[in-house]
Amino acid sequence: MDQGFEADFSGAKEFGRLLGVTNPTIDDFKTLALLEASGELFYEELAAGAPNDDVKRLLARNGQEETAHAHRLKRVIKILTGEEFNIPERADNPYCVPSPVKPAVTKESLESLAQAEVEGDKFYERWASAMKNDEVAKLLRQNGKEESRHGERLAEAMRLF
Numbered sequence: 001m002d003q004g005f006e007a008d009f010s011g012a013k014e015f016g017r018l019l020g021v022t023n024p025t026i027d028d029f030k031t032l033a034l035l036e037a038s039g040e041l042f043y044e045e046l047a048a049g050a051p052n053d054d055v056k057r058l059l060a061r062n063g064q065e066e067t068a069h070a071h072r073l074k075r076v077i078k079i080l081t082g083e084e085f086n087i088p089e090r091a092d093n094p095y096c097v098p099s100p101v102k103p104a105v106t107k108e109s110l111e112s113l114a115q116a117e118v119e120g121d122k123f124y125e126r127w128a129s130a131m132k133n134d135e136v137a138k139l140l141r142q143n144g145k146e147e148s149r150h151g152e153r154l155a156e157a158m159r160l161f
Helices: 012-019 026-048 053-081 107-129 134-159
Strands: none
Touching: 012 026, 026 053, 053 134, 107 134
16 A cells, blocks of 8 residues: 555654644644554553463453544544545554564553553643534544553553562
């Protein structure tokens, strides 16, 4: 799939760019949808290295919700443009690339990730506040609340080590 997006192993460069966006474009929403969809693979890779089944389940749940975020963004794009945007299969998502180095699953790595997830809530709130469409803002805020919930799950996972 070629949607004009450049891939890198983690999407970190593109996500870093999006963090600075205050008035998102449709292309920004599309990029974020692809990045969110790739989050499920990231969490699956984390879960594979989890120290126990309880931590594995929490990580897997976060990953599933990352894909749900992508589908909400798909709805945002439809509302704003009237056009369908399809979330590609993993093989066609330029950001859904297995990590060349499996991520470490430690209390410290989960703490760092938890902080990033909470920041994701603030990120979505900034974008929601820029929207004139109430339904779009509501969808973005729902993604943001789930990002905070991811942080809470990660905190729970740390207690289960």
